[in-house]
Amino acid sequence: MRRLNPSLVAGGVIVLLIVVTALVSFVWTPYDATLVDPASRLLKPSWSHWFGTDKFGRDVLSQIMVGSRTTLFVGIVAVGVAAVIGVPLGILAAMSRRWSSEVIMRSNDLLLAFPALLLAIMFGAVFGASTLTAMIAIGIASIPSFARVIRSGALQVMRTEYVLAARAAGRQPFPIAVRHVLPNVASLITVQASVSFAIAVLAEAALSFLGYGTPPPTPSWGRMLQESQEFLFSAPRLAVFPGLAIALAVLGFNLLGDGLRDRFDPKLEDRR
Amino acid sequence: MNSVLAVEDLTVTVRDKTLVQDVSLTVDPGERVGLIGESGSGKSLTALSVMGLLPEDVHASGSVRLAGVDHDLIGADERRLSRVRGRQLAIVFQEPMTALNPTMRVGDQVAEAMLIHDTVPGRRAARAAAIELLGRVQLPDVLRAYPHQLSGGQRQRVVLALALANDPSLLICDEPTTALDVTVQAMVLDLIVRGVTDRSSALLFITHDLAVVATVCQRVLVMYGGRIVESGPVNEVFTSPRHRYTQGLIAASDLESADRRLPTIPGNVPAAGQFPNGCVFRTRCAHATEICATAPPWSGTASRGFACHHPAPALEPADA
Amino acid sequence: MIIRLIERTAVLLVSLVVSSVLVFAFMAVLPGDPARVALGVNASEEAVAQLREQFGLDRPLPTQYLDWLGGLLRGDFGISYVSKAAIGPQIIDRFQVTLWLVVAGMIIALVIAVPAGTVMAARHRHVSGLALSALSQVGVAVPAFLAGILLITLFAVKLGWLPANGWTPPAEDPGMFLQQLILPALALGLVQGAVLTRYVRSAVLEVLREDYLRTARAKGLRPFPALWRHGLRNAAVPVVTVLGLQLATLLIGAVVVERVFVIPGLGSLLLDAVSNRDLLLVQDVVMVLVVAVLVVNFFVDLLYVALDPRLRVSSR
Secondary structure (H helix, E strand, O other), X not given: OOOOOHHHHHHHHHHHHHXXXXXXXXXXXXXXXXXXXXXXXXXXXXXXXXXXXXXXXXXXXXXXXXXXXXXXXXXXXXXXXXXXXXXXXXHHHHHOOHHHHHHHHHHHHHHOOOOHHHHHHHHHHHHOOOHHHHHHHHHHHOHHXXXXXXXXXXXXXXXXXXXXXXXXXXXXXXXXHHHHHHHXXXXXXXXXXXXXXXXXXXXXXXXXXXXXXXXXXXXXXXXXXXXXXXXXXXXXXXXXXXXXXXXXXXXXXXXXXXXXXXXXXXXXXXXX | OOOOEEEEEEEEXXXXXXXXXXXXXXXXXXXXXXXXXXXXXXXXXXXXXXXXXXXXXXXXXXXXXXXXXXXXXXXXXXXXXXXXXXXXXXXXXXXXXXXXXXXXXXXXXXXXXXXXXOOOOOHHHHHHHHHHHHHHOOOOOOOOOOXXXXXXXXXXXXXXXXXXXXXXXXEEEEOOOOOOOHHHHHHHHHHHHHHHHHHOOEEEXXXXXXXXXXXXXXXXXXXEOOEEEEEEEHHHHHHOOOOHHHHHHHHHOOOOOOOOOOOOOOOOOOOXXXXXXXXXXXXXXXXXXXXXXXXXXXXXXXXXXXXXXXXXXXXXXXXX | OHHHHHHHHHHHHHHHHHHHHHHHHHHHXXXXXXXXXXXXXXXXXHHHHHHHHHOOOOOOHHHHHHHHHHHHHOOOOOEOOOOOOEXXXXXXXXXHHHHHHHHHHHHHHHHHHHHHHHHHHHOOOOHHXXXXXXXXXXXXXXXXXXXXXXXHXXXXXXXXXXXXXXXXXXXXXXXXXXXXXXXXXXXXHHHHHHHHHHHHHHHHHHHHOOHHHHHHHHOOOOHHHHHHHHHHHHHHHHHHHHHHHHHHHHHHHHHHHHHHHOOOOHHHHHHHHHHOOOHHHHHHHHHHXXXXXXXXXXXXXXXXXXXXXXXXXXXX
């Protein structure tokens, strides 16, 4: 039995906590997260409002809980888009001839010049900002790192004896990719998904903060932070709770990614 | 005559495992001593302990004294150790391909060895000395080369040049030719022997290759399971091994006959730290009896002896 | 060496052309035409038609593209559809502001990351290394705009040491410029520093395992001098890669920090352009950011060659 990996445990617990929070928010929150109540504006944390209320009298805890749905939803779609495009590209680049592989990787590098934030702002300018544009922009911006990681993993698999044997036996590239390469890069995909998820959470928060993410009234951590800005002098706590939520989520997914990496390849344990 | 190197009761442990136990050895000035054994026998760890370059979690105890150094090398702090390393004590490692800094010119790496210890008056002199040192290992014109432009054999000669830069009293070579092509092995060995003879440096030569020991060394120490099991002049040990392990080792690598099928030692070398108590070889020895569960005492003298309860009979030295 | 330089330059040029096509095409596919977007839904047909003609939007797309690209090459960014002002001077002006911010942030990040990462690697089994490691993990999780908000809360609101926001050009009032630069630069630099620290750590750890470091110590160098003389340059190669990517992140990341600190940089110009529906301005700013990123990556590539002699022999 291998020693329990602290990153994996800590990351797993945090991610689980966020997932559970999001699930619970579907059936129960202390208050309606979007309920405006002028009578209870800017309340300090108390037994009835654990995290206090915002400028519209909305319960902060309820908003954080519902906000976790937005975070997870954007993350899942973005990582999904990135994986569905990036993984085949990476495998293709590893398996194809030199020049076509070169073309794929060069286009990949070019995409790196368009970070998520820039893409999302461009999308927002053209299509109008929404959760959808944010998710897709973040997803597209995450393709290069997927493709790169998967390509290097797939290149290693392509050099193994069983793939060489399969090729010598005249197997077609596609079956080789599906049967040999994909299962062997699955662990890399998992690690990269976790790391990309953390980046997606950060990007979503930044976009919502700028007003290019989820539009109101749907609660989102980034926008809660943006709304807190005008109260930095009177009620800095309004920045603390969504800020903590974002940091915790990013930390959780990063730790999970690190932990998974160590788990799959213990030799690398000290490297990150 | 005082010895150059005197190792006493060296024990190397990692966590709860003992990898080298109670190793004592001496090397006299100008003497060329071979340390042979299979991988896992603890010979490289012995060398690293002498250099004080053991990995962080590996610990050495005992005593390592070097002529001209007034303190024990075991337990000495980095500051004092670093003054000895590369000055009185130098080493050539096994893997020449990675032993040199890929981003630094070869000449600078050789010159640095002298500049660190202020054995030359300045950069210009260090450079001149580096040219001469590289010339002596038959590498003229590589001063401005980077390691990747050189072959493995050439790189190993660079490492040899920088190891010998400060005329050390002891040069340790840890399998210096194992990673090289057979064709260049002889040349590197020759340069090593010439290098130490020219400077009257002593040599501790670590290898698993008996033929190499036979050509390079005057005396040999046989290591197995983290202990020295036999020692003596090369021709005596090789013609008349007394320890059963040495006997098996020599039979398995018969230096003369090539057509006969070589006998092997039964079983495998146990994993590090997994050697039996008593005689470390007893689990693989055909002659082992109950008494072998106790540690065999050292028979003979420090310069010629063995540790075995059932030694092979001594042969009269073949004089024909 | 020369071959590599030519190869890299070719890659840069192709990337620049391809990305300009991408940016132009993307802005051109938008539903509705830019003149209508700029003037709003209530504008009369005549006004829209007049604007289209004025800015040549009625010409075929390839012509418009070549015209735009030709202008860029001559340093002419065109004229805003909305404000009717020349775009070039605005971009140059705002770019300087962002550059100050990014360079200051990068310096802070490096000053933090190189020593912290090295210590973390050299003492990775000790408490101090592990504590730094955990701290950097937390730092990575804090977005720059959150760091900005926290810094404002602490240093501007609670302690009142520094201004909460604003921007003064250095030529106007150097003292005020520095005071106003510190917090936003810290917000950018602290977070990037935490990210960079982790890369420095793994690069140094990698180098610590290298045989040549053992050779250096066998020569008589003590651990830290050995790492300094023989390790850092080798560790720099992977770190420089990340640095290049980070510079890109910083350029774009500055957008958010500029919003937090109310700084008139390229980011706020972009955001304002988007909300004013000033599409040519958006297109120009995006292009400038992309060019900046590509050029940085080009120099990073050349820097490798300077750092690693193994790359100098021939092209790959």
